[in-house]
Amino acid sequence: ATLRSSKQSPSTGFAAPVLTPPKAANALSKRLDNSFVNPVTLVGESSPRSGYGVYDGPRMSLPPGEKPVVIGVAADSGCGKSTFMRRVTQIFGGKNVGLLPIGRETNTLVSDIATIICLDDYHSLDRKGRAETGLSALDPKANNFDLMYEQVKAIKEGTTVEKPIYNHITGELDPAETIEPSPIFIVEGLHPIYDSRVKDLVDFSVYLDITDDVKFAWKIQRDMEERGHSLESIQKSIESRKPDFAAYVEPQKKEADIVIQVLPSSLVDDPKGKYLKVRLIQRLGVENFTPVELFESGADVDGFAPSKTSVPQSTIGLKIKQYSEDWFGHPARVLEMDGEYDDVSSLAAIEKFLVNAGEKSSAEVVSAMEKVKDAPGSLNGTGFLQTLCALKIREVYEKIQGETVEELLKKVEAVPAAA
């Protein structure tokens, strides 16, 4: 494998002209410690990447003869992609994760072995262009799918690309950034499996299906409480996106290999979506993938309620189900968790019953969740099932590549620290 420090990479661009907006300038002077992410807000508040520092560690080029494994993650804006990415990159074992260090605003996240690009970068119309044409960012006509296809294909073949950048702070298209292929390549955004050419390049796909009531609750929490938007403007924005969301984003959930669906809880009457029921919908017959299940593969579970002694629950309680379902014409196995628990570590009482979880140790789920326990959803099914999904993604990766993530990481650890 060719190993090098990111600082030596031609793509790092620390010497490039600084086009950094004031909010991001701060970010560049901060160095990541060894923690998972730098928790301060570093890029613009409207950026999908607020909360990440600049990556500052060794990066791994593709080992000779190896091709990146491409994972697609589809979801509407504000549906928890960033949170899910934290869980996924954590499972892939990177010591830290951060923004590609190009010296200006970017949507690309990297770790030592993974690259995560945001498909917003393929918007062909900038904010002004969309306002003038009346097209939304969700409309294929506002996106360059041909370029998306060509570049994902090139990456998959192991070729470096110059990818455009959509700047969420200015609403404009910025000069391109250099994206080099890495062993794990995640494409996340509105349309990773909408265009059939790109879908065919994706080795495994996940759709985050946040139902309207919950989406509204999460948007209120973030856009009203954290960004000062009014309730009316949030409502208006969600309503205005609905037709294009239904036409161009939502259909992808029929095609995804795993869907993580988040609904209001059925345990209480909770119209505000505070309590959640989460379903991990796993398609059968997908190459390199076997669903994670509870107790026994193929067994139905009709309302397993762990005792409050083994899994403390001080709010609405916890109920787990497992069943088969026809998911838009495809057979699927569903693992469902409704309600909340008080403490991540108590999930060990459930973890021990998992089958085909792809764990490397008997307590890996709890330990992975504890590392990001401040992330939203850590005390409900979103955190638990997103973690199980991340383990399955790693398993798919290892099956395709014929190499474990630990083996890959060892090669990175062998790199001397950058001067």
Ligand SMILES: Nc1ncnc2c1ncn2[C@@H]1O[C@H](COP(=O)(O)OP(=O)(O)OP(=O)(O)O)[C@@H](O)[C@H]1O
């Ligand atoms: N599992 C969860 N439980 C509760 N709230 C959540 C959960 N996941 C996300 N949220 C809420 O939704 C908001 C959006 O989450 P996140 O930033 O991960 O989504 P996103 O899809 O990356 O958004 P965007 O693309 O708009 O940047 C968070 O600020 C948080 O308040």
Ligand SMILES: O=C(CO)[C@H](O)[C@H](O)COP(=O)(O)O
């Ligand atoms: O659907 C979205 C995905 O993130 C955004 O709304 C889209 O990218 C446009 O971004 P902005 O609102 O910052 O102009």
